[in-house]
Amino acid sequence: MATTNSAASEKKEVAVIVPVESRNPYTLFIRPILHEVAMLARFCALFFKEVFAPPYELKELIRQCFLIGYKSFPLVAITGFIMGLVLTIQSRPTLAQFGAESWLPAMVAVSIIREIGPVITALIFAGKAGSGIGAELASMKVTEQIDAMEVSGINPFKYLVVTRIIASTFMLPLLVIASDAVSLYGAYIGVNLKGDVSFQLFFLKVFEKLSFSDLFPAVIKTFFFGFMVALISCYKGYNSNKGTVGVGESANASVVLASLSIFILDMIAVQLTSLIT
Amino acid sequence: MKDCVIEITHVKKSFGSNCVLADISLNLQKGENLVILGKSGSGKSVLIKCLVGLIPIDEGNIRVFNQDLSALNAHELNALRRKIGFLFQSAALYDSMTVRENLEFPLRISKTINNTERDALVTEALKNVGLETVIDKLPSELSGGMRKRVGLARTLILKPELILYDEPTTGLDPITAGEISELILEIQKKYNTSSVIITHDVECARKVANRIIIIKDGAPVATGTFAQLSESEDAWIRSFFNKN
Numbered sequence: 001m002a003t004t005n006s007a008a009s010e011k012k013e014v015a016v017i018v019p020v021e022s023r024n025p026y027t028l029f030i031r032p033i034l035h036e037v038a039m040l041a042r043f044c045a046l047f048f049k050e051v052f053a054p055p056y057e058l059k060e061l062i063r064q065c066f067l068i069g070y071k072s073f074p075l076v077a078i079t080g081f082i083m084g085l086v087l088t089i090q091s092r093p094t095l096a097q098f099g100a101e102s103w104l105p106a107m108v109a110v111s112i113i114r115e116i117g118p119v120i121t122a123l124i125f126a127g128k129a130g131s132g133i134g135a136e137l138a139s140m141k142v143t144e145q146i147d148a149m150e151v152s153g154i155n156p157f158k159y160l161v162v163t164r165i166i167a168s169t170f171m172l173p174l175l176v177i178a179s180d181a182v183s184l185y186g187a188y189i190g191v192n193l194k195g196d197v198s199f200q201l202f203f204l205k206v207f208e209k210l211s212f213s214d215l216f217p218a219v220i221k222t223f224f225f226g227f228m229v230a231l232i233s234c235y236k237g238y239n240s241n242k243g244t245v246g247v248g249e250s251a252n253a254s255v256v257l258a259s260l261s262i263f264i265l266d267m268i269a270v271q272l273t274s275l276i277t
Numbered sequence: 278m279k280d281c282v283i284e285i286t287h288v289k290k291s292f293g294s295n296c297v298l299a300d301i302s303l304n305l306q307k308g309e310n311l312v313i314l315g316k317s318g319s320g321k322s323v324l325i326k327c328l329v330g331l332i333p334i335d336e337g338n339i340r341v342f343n344q345d346l347s348a349l350n351a352h353e354l355n356a357l358r359r360k361i362g363f364l365f366q367s368a369a370l371y372d373s374m375t376v377r378e379n380l381e382f383p384l385r386i387s388k389t390i391n392n393t394e395r396d397a398l399v400t401e402a403l404k405n406v407g408l409e410t411v412i413d414k415l416p417s418e419l420s421g422g423m424r425k426r427v428g429l430a431r432t433l434i435l436k437p438e439l440i441l442y443d444e445p446t447t448g449l450d451p452i453t454a455g456e457i458s459e460l461i462l463e464i465q466k467k468y469n470t471s472s473v474i475i476t477h478d479v480e481c482a483r484k485v486a487n488r489i490i491i492i493k494d495g496a497p498v499a500t501g502t503f504a505q506l507s508e509s510e511d512a513w514i515r516s517f518f519n520k521n
Contacts, residue, residue, distance in 0.1 A: 139372075148369035151329050152383040152435070153355040 043235045047165055050158050061163045068129045068164070068230075069171030076175045077182045079124050084112060084183035088190025101195070105202050106209035108187040113210060117180040118218050119266055122225040125172055126258035130233040133164055134254030137237025138247040146238070161238060165230040172226030173219050213277055221269035228265060229258040280307040281343075282439055282471045283328060288337035290323060290495075297323045299495040301337070305439075305471055310461070312474045312482040314517065315492035321475040322366070324492075325441050328473065329361055330354050341439070359386070362437035362470075366444040368428030370416035376403070377412045380431050402430040405467075406460060422453035429460060433468070440464070442474040446481045458484040479518055491517065 088108050095101050137160060140146050149156040188202045233254035240246040283305040290298040297320040305311045315321050326332040327339060330346050339346045344357055370379050380399045384390055390398070403409045406426040416424055425445065432440060445461065446454035458481045465472060465485075476482055482489055483503045491499045491506065491514060499506055499514050507518040 136373075143367055143372075144365045144369040145371055147326070147331055148363070148365055148371075149382075150331060151358050151361065151363040153359040153386055154383070155355075 039239070040232070040235050043238075044231055046157060047162060047231065050155070050162050051166070053158075055158075057159050057163050060159060061166055064163045064167035065171055068133075068167045069174060072125060072128050072171070072175060073178060075128055076121050076124055076179045079120065080117065080179035080182040081186040083116060083120055083179075084108065084186025084188075085190040087111060087116065087183075088187045089193065092190075092194065102205070104191055105187065105197070105205040108190075109184060109206040109210055110214060112183045112187070113180055113214050114218050115266075115270075117183055118176050118222050118225065119262060121176045121179040122172060122222060122229065122262045123259055125168075125175060125226070126229045126233075126262060127255055129168060130229045130254045130258040131251045133168075133230060133233035134237040135247055135251035137161075137234060138240035138250035141238065141240045142243055142247060157238075161234045164234055165227060168230030169223055169227040172229070173222040176219065176222045217269065217273040217276075221265065224265050224269070225262050228261045232258045232261060281305070282307050282309075282341070283473065284338075284340040285324075285328075286338045286340075288324075288327065288339060289335050290320075290327060290332065291335055297495050298327070298334070301492075301495070301497060303490055303497060303500075305473060307471050308465070308469055310465055310472045310474060310485050310487045312476060312486035312489045313492055314477060314479070314482055314489055316477060319492045320495040321477075321492060322443055325363075325443050325473060325475050328441060329358055329363060359383075359435055360438050362432035362435065362440040364425070364428050364432050364440065364442045364445055366447055368416075368424040370419075370424055370427060370431070372416055375413050375415055376408075376419075376427050379416070379427065380434050383431065383435050398434055402434045403427075405433055405464070406430045422449050422457070425449065425453075425457055426460070429457075429464075433464065436468065438470060440470050440472045442472060442476075444476055444478075445474065446476065446478045451480070454478060454481060455484070457481075461485045 088104060091108060092101065092104060095104055095107065137146075140160070146156045146160070149159065184203070184206060188197075188199065191197050191202060236250040236254045236257070240250040242249065281304050283303075285301055285303050288298055288301045289296070301320075301324060303311075313321050313324065323332055327334050328341065328346075330349075334347075341357060342360060344353070346354070346357075349357060370376075371382065374382065377399055380402055381395055384395055384398065399412070400409065403412060406429050408423060408426050408430065411419060411423060411427070416427070419427065429445075442461065445457050449457065461472065461474065462485055464470060472485075474481070474485055486503055489501060489503055489506055490497050493513070499509060499511065501509075506514055509515055
């Protein structure tokens with residue numbers, strides 16, 4: 001009995017001793033982040049190595065375009081419509097104070113095309129497609145489906161990761177363009193809630209103030225958003241290793257990190273655009 | 278003298294400080310059914326995954342079909358893997374694909390197979406496991422035993438020379454487990470395959486084994502036929518066979 005007590009107290013002592021190294025902020029926070037960034041960079045490098053090498057999984061790529069792009073369209077369209085409508089309703093009182101209500105279509109259009117449309121659509125996309133990719137790949141990893149592909153002599157990275165990243169990279173810009181169009185229609189409805197502006201006049205005012213330099217950088221940056229959403233989601237799902245808990249964690253981390261990366265990329269894109277123009 | 282299909286020499290594998298495979302050496306002869314018995318966590322599944330290069334080993338040497346796994350590049354390893362069938366513990370069927378698509382998936386590499394041949398191979402593989410009727414069903418619509426059979430059919434479709442079974446009867450009722458064991462024997466006879474069967478199901482081992490190796494704490498402790506091992510002088514080995 002005495003021995004048992006002594007062993008228990010020894011265990012307690014061991015439990016309260018925290019090595020100095022583990023209290024170091026570098027060890028606690030910075031090193032894991034740097035490690036994760038390095039692993040993500042390695043994953044990205046592997047993507048670029050595999051993407052140009054045959055065989056090309058065209059059938060799976062088309063399937064992913066359908067799942068990631070087409071199936072996200074209803075959600076993106078509804079969000080875009082509400083975005084345009086709400087933005088117009090919220091902006092009207094401020095513009096009315098300055099007697100500049102006639103600027104409403106142009107102001108809303110520039111806001112949507114340049115910034116709000118791409119960022120909000122990318123965030124919605126990260127929530128829908130990103131979490132889906134993260135959870136699906138993590139689930140495949142947990143249930144040994146990825147291992148099964150590997151032992152069949154098929155490259156799972158090429159089949160699962162490369163196709164999803166390409167599909168996401170090319171589908172998001174299309175979704176953003178579609179979302180922008182629906183948003184402008186929502187804005188047109190919003191303008192007409194407290195006014196009477198014809199469809200032709202509304203879009204005449206919109207395109208009067210919109211230029212190619214508004215649209216081009218906004219669309220270009222969405223390719224990077226799409227790439228980053230899928231890259232992070234695939235990375236998180238493909239490297240999941242904690243059973244069913246890991247599936248939830250991967251889906252969650254995919255959305256959080258992809259959303260964060262969208263804001264970071266947007267900040268860089270805005271800086272670059274302002275430098276160029 | 279039979280050909281040696283697998284030759285494992287002093288293989289060691291650790292995950293951090295956890296030593297899973299301590300020092301394993303064994304071999305598998307052509308046409309032989311080798312059962313590896315052991316308690317849960319004794320390193321059986323890790324060993325079988327090392328055999329196809331899914332988990333890299335720390336020390337030692339693994340030769341499969343006279344090829345050193347550590348010396349192969351990715352392309353050569355994939356070519357070797359096509360000669361090996363692997364039945365996973367959970368069957369590992371692709372959830373988003375039907376049974377037909379699951380079976381066709383390993384055939385996608387082969388460019389010489391046309392659609393008619395592909396259909397014939399799928400039908401034959403399903404016929405071998407007695408499940409021709411589920412061809413258009415999704416894995417989620419199948420029972421555990423059916424999933425195992427479809428997994429086995431997918432394994433057979435490339436006509437492997439070596440089949441690795443990871444716990445083929447785990448989670449199944451005794452009748453279905455018995456059917457799977459019978460199926461393993463049938464496949465061995467029909468295709469003259471060599472097999473490594475990882476299990477802790479003694480009844481399965483009794484039915485299918487030509488030779489049994491018992492693993493304890495990542496190292497082999499006994500080898501022999503079912504009859505020899507079940508009459509072993511070692512109490513621990515005997516207890517494995519429910520004999521005191």
